[in-house]
Amino acid sequence: KAGVTQTPRYLIKTRGQQVTLSCSPISGHRSVSWYQQTPGQGLQFLFEYFSETQRNKGNFPGRFSGRQFSNSRSEMNVSTLELGDSALYLCASSPEGQGAYEQYFGPGTRLTVT
Amino acid sequence: SQQGEEDPQALSIQEGENATMNCSYKTSINNLQWYRQNSGRGLVHLILIRSNEREKHSGRLRVTLDTSKKSSSLLITASRAADTASYFCATGGMLYNFNKFYFGSGTKLNVKP
Numbered sequence: 001k002a003g004v005t006q007t008p009r010y011l012i013k014t015r016g017q018q019v020t021l022s023c024s025p026i027s028g029h030r031s032v033s034w035y036q037q038t039p040g041q042g043l044q045f046l047f048e049y050f051s052e053t054q055r056n057k058g059n060f061p062g063r064f065s066g067r068q069f070s071n072s073r074s075e076m077n078v079s080t081l082e083l084g085d086s087a088l089y090l091c092a093s094s095p096e097g098q099g100a101y102e103q104y105f106g107p108g109t110r111l112t113v114t
Numbered sequence: 115s116q117q118g119e120e121d122p123q124a125l126s127i128q129e130g131e132n133a134t135m136n137c138s139y140k141t142s143i144n145n146l147q148w149y150r151q152n153s154g155r156g157l158v159h160l161i162l163i164r165s166n167e168r169e170k171h172s173g174r175l176r177v178t179l180d181t182s183k184k185s186s187s188l189l190i191t192a193s194r195a196a197d198t199a200s201y202f203c204a205t206g207g208m209l210y211n212f213n214k215f216y217f218g219s220g221t222k223l224n225v226k227p
Contacts, residue, residue, distance in 0.1 A: 103215070105157040108156050
């Protein structure tokens, strides 16, 4: 099976702009989670989508939003970009089911806000 | 918060030596997972240990879990230069069917050839 893919891999934006990042999960995986990774804050959970519904949300402002499509592909959007939004954004997918299961991560999108 | 905290923050060893990393967390968990991240790339899942398990092995990896102390350790035996990476523990919540994990700050491992 193909792994988790994220596009684009690198992105440079200006303060005040908005950005949309895309994630395609492993085929058959219905859960997609997003994380922000920065040197100062580490890995922080943004949100999780399951069957097109946001199931969990981290402590990020409303400028960060996401959605999931019927084919499980997911997008996240950041509006009114700030310098502090510069980070590696990671997407992870996992199979449905009860209990604990591992997450499969994509290579990430490196966002730089200038 | 269920966030795991790794110790040490950085570890430098010679090839062939063993590397031990520890993770502590705050609340009851369903499972604990270890991930590896090579510089600036995505995370790779290494091992998952459930709250009713005490030890798990995978190749050169050995993970222990002590729920009474709320701690876990990852042992990499006979380390190789290719093991150089950051290692994160992640704690899985108690809500079944939910995928919310809390990652620790990571241990940066440097294996010198």
